[in-house]
Amino acid sequence: MKTLALMRHAKSSWKHGELSDFERPLNKRGLRDAPDMGRRLARRQFAPDSIITSPAQRAVITARLIASEVGFPLEQILQAPDFYLASPDTLVDGVREADDRNQTLMLFGHNPGFTFLANSLGDLTIDNMPTCSIATFEFDIERWRDLDYGCGKLAFFDYPKNTDKA
Known part of the structure; x- marks a missing residue:
């Protein structure tokens, strides 16, 4: 059994027009939401074996904030x-x-790719992965190379504005 978690970066800032898209930092909401989501994951006892992130600043910062909360x-x-x-x-x-x-991989990245991937992997449809949302899938496979579209089961989906917090 393998578990794959897709986490979209937290809310980023458009305030600094001189920065490229790649360099954009998180805004205040993103800096608040990421640790909160990390604490939710810690309460679920979610513990990734590996974290892989897009190198964009907003994704790296989100990954670091989440990693700090889940140990x-x-x-x-x-x-x-x-x-x-x-x-x-x-x-x-x-x-x-x-x-x-x-056994458990956690990826940090961007839309639209993450929403498209989430809808391709599992058994349920996610309309949109908002910023700092997580979609976690379980796969009945032993090797990651056997991962394929449509073979996963959505284990949980959460996002900062979810009122049914874990």
């Missing part, structure tokens, strides 16, 4: 350049290369 070592967060604004196929290809010793 994942910050120095072990991996950055995957291909995950920046990636398509579902690119994301799946990256997951298929993961070490099979990792």
Whole structure:
């Protein structure tokens, strides 16, 4: 059994027009929501074996804030350049290369790729993955290279404005 968590970066700032999209930081709401979501995951006893993030600043900061709350070592967060604004196929290809010793992978990235991927992997439809949302899927596979579209089961979906907090 493998578990894959897709987490969209927290709310980012458009205040600094001189920054590229890649360099945009989190805004105040994002800096508040990410630790809150991390605490929700900790209450669920969610513990990733590996965290892989887009190298965009807003994704890296979100990954670090979540990792701090769930007890994942910050120095072990991996950055995957291909995950920046990636398509579902690119994301799946990256997951298929993961070490099979990792039972639970957590990816940090962007829309629209994450919403498209979430709707391709599982048994339920997610209209949109808002900022700082997480969609977690379980797969009846032993090797990550066997991951395929439509073979997962949505284990849980959460987002900052969810009133049914875990």
